[in-house]
Amino acid sequence: MLQTWLVGDGLSEVEQRKASKGTLFIPFSQFPPKKLRTDCFYHTTPALQIPLAFENVDSCENWLPRRVMSKWRIAGLVHALEGWEEHECGYTTSNIEKVWEAALKHGFQPLKVPTHLKS
Numbered sequence: 001m002l003q004t005w006l007v008g009d010g011l012s013e014v015e016q017r018k019a020s021k022g023t024l025f026i027p028f029s030q031f032p033p034k035k036l037r038t039d040c041f042y043h044t045t046p047a048l049q050i051p052l053a054f055e056n057v058d059s060c061e062n063w064l065p066r067r068v069m070s071k072w073r074i075a076g077l078v079h080a081l082e083g084w085e086e087h088e089c090g091y092t093t094s095n096i097e098k099v100w101e102a103a104l105k106h107g108f109q110p111l112k113v114p115t116h117l118k119s
Contacts, residue, residue: 002023005019005026006028007026007029008027011025013034021039022041024040032044044068047071047074047111048069050074051106052107078108
């Protein structure tokens with residue numbers, strides 16, 4: 001049975017080694033965990049594929065694939081594209097569904113979760 005661990009910056013090597021084989025680590029923090037296990041899956045930090053219409057964008061963080069941006073950067077872009085004026089720093093005052101729909105409307109796409117181990 002596949003286990004899923006939501007992990008933050010505080011994930012220690014000792015904790016990571018306690019995970020069972022095939023565990024999926026999904027970070028909710030800005031930086032991904034160190035990949036210690038070859039028998040587990042590692043998802044990227046919260047991020048989305050950028051729209052094909054975006055030009056001259058390669059990568060913003062060196063741990064993300066090309067044409068993928070972290071949710072923090074995308075949030076700023078969607079905010080500007082929608083002309084939103086409110087400031088939600090520290091709070092979730094916006095409707096999450098509204099934000100998600102706006103991101104999809106502008107061409108941002110979710111990333112696929114890894115489903116197989118690299119040999």
